[in-house]
Amino acid sequence: MRPPYFLLPILSLTSALPATSPSSSEVTLPLVIWHGLGDNYAADGLTDIARFAEETNPGTLVYIIRLGTDPSSDRTATFFGNLTLQISQVCADLATHQILSTAPAVNALGFSQGGQFLRAYVERCNVPPVRNLVTFGSQHNGIARYENCGPTDWVCKGAFALLRGNTWSAFVQSRLVPAQYYRTVEEYTGLPTKEYLEHSNFLADMNNEREVKNETYAENIARLNRFVMYLFEEDTTVVPKESGWFAEVNGTTGDVLPLRNRTIYTEDWLGLKRLDEKGGLIFETTEGGHMSLSDELLENVFRDHFGPVKMVEVLSGDKRLLQGTGQEVMEL
Numbered sequence: 001m002r003p004p005y006f007l008l009p010i011l012s013l014t015s016a017l018p019a020t021s022p023s024s025s026e027v028t029l030p031l032v033i034w035h036g037l038g039d040n041y042a043a044d045g046l047t048d049i050a051r052f053a054e055e056t057n058p059g060t061l062v063y064i065i066r067l068g069t070d071p072s073s074d075r076t077a078t079f080f081g082n083l084t085l086q087i088s089q090v091c092a093d094l095a096t097h098q099i100l101s102t103a104p105a106v107n108a109l110g111f112s113q114g115g116q117f118l119r120a121y122v123e124r125c126n127v128p129p130v131r132n133l134v135t136f137g138s139q140h141n142g143i144a145r146y147e148n149c150g151p152t153d154w155v156c157k158g159a160f161a162l163l164r165g166n167t168w169s170a171f172v173q174s175r176l177v178p179a180q181y182y183r184t185v186e187e188y189t190g191l192p193t194k195e196y197l198e199h200s201n202f203l204a205d206m207n208n209e210r211e212v213k214n215e216t217y218a219e220n221i222a223r224l225n226r227f228v229m230y231l232f233e234e235d236t237t238v239v240p241k242e243s244g245w246f247a248e249v250n251g252t253t254g255d256v257l258p259l260r261n262r263t264i265y266t267e268d269w270l271g272l273k274r275l276d277e278k279g280g281l282i283f284e285t286t287e288g289g290h291m292s293l294s295d296e297l298l299e300n301v302f303r304d305h306f307g308p309v310k311m312v313e314v315l316s317g318d319k320r321l322l323q324g325t326g327q328e329v330m331e332l
């Protein structure tokens, strides 16, 4: 196992950097992965991805988020639970993890619903702070329709059986995970419904859609170095798939209102505009249906976004900076 980050030697630096004669050393940041609905931390696909991330950027510590002590309870927690509590459990787990807690920053990779949950981690906690956040097929603007369960997936069926109650009831909102990112809009205005704004236990808050905005959420998002959102071109699981790009879709006409045209962006409720203005908001597509991930795609993502960074100690001004392979820096 690698030593805690604060034990890494500070090497002297030869390349051109700020005029304050800094010193630096290169580190590979840990990678935190949050899996999707119906998956579990020990699933083969995930362990393969973790190994592949380590091979691509040697020295990467990969931490797969878990909400249960065994794979089965971790899977159950993707369907059942109160997201407020789930997010705070993950915040506590990362903040107290022996190695992660000593890292200057981490990178984060979210699959499907894990993507918006990692964004929630950034907004609410962000200790250790996330440098680059990459999400695949996530539901950043929520879902307009629930997914179907597999024919023998009894845990899934049991979870959705809760919908015999109203989506907006406290009973459902505190128990069914996808209900907490379900989003409804008014048929004529396209504005979020009153029920959603009042009762959504997760999304309405995380997207700062209520009247009172939480400035911490926006500051934390704006502080990211990069937020990369991948959309699967033939995604039929997520409705609408453009939620992966934080877009709004008219359910009747199918017209897409891109994020940059939406009030959430123009009024910068979430810091996305600030992030975009420094070049950190990236929209990507990839072919195939929901979660079709090729090795080639993953390798490119690992190289482009999770590669080594230079830790730069800027001596004057008492600032610590993290510099990537380009000139972009992130203040710690």
Ligand SMILES: *[C@@H]1O[C@H](CO)[C@@H](O)[C@H](O)[C@H]1NC(C)=O
Pocket (backbone or CB within 6 Å): 123, 124, 125, 214, 215, 216, 217
């Ligand atoms: C905003 O979010 C932060 C982080 O979760 C929290 O500590 C703070 O209480 C929230 N502020 C308001 C006004 O709700």
Ligand SMILES: *[C@@H]1O[C@H](CO)[C@@H](O)[C@H](O)[C@H]1NC(C)=O
Pocket (backbone or CB within 6 Å): 082, 083, 084, 085, 170, 171, 173, 174, 201
């Ligand atoms: C979820 O848990 C939080 C924290 O305990 C609580 O404040 C909130 O009311 C719960 N949500 C629902 C819908 O019950």
Ligand SMILES: *[C@@H]1O[C@H](CO)[C@@H](O)[C@H](O)[C@H]1NC(C)=O
Pocket (backbone or CB within 6 Å): 185, 186, 187, 188, 189, 190, 191, 250, 251, 252, 253
């Ligand atoms: C969808 O588009 C139609 C046609 O332009 C419009 O009448 C309707 O109000 C729109 N609905 C929403 C929810 O924006």
Ligand SMILES: *[C@@H]1O[C@H](CO)[C@@H](O)[C@H](O)[C@H]1NC(C)=O
Pocket (backbone or CB within 6 Å): 256, 257, 258, 260, 261
């Ligand atoms: C989004 O904004 C751009 C630039 O202001 C504009 O050209 C475009 O028509 C808008 N798109 C939609 C769907 O409103």
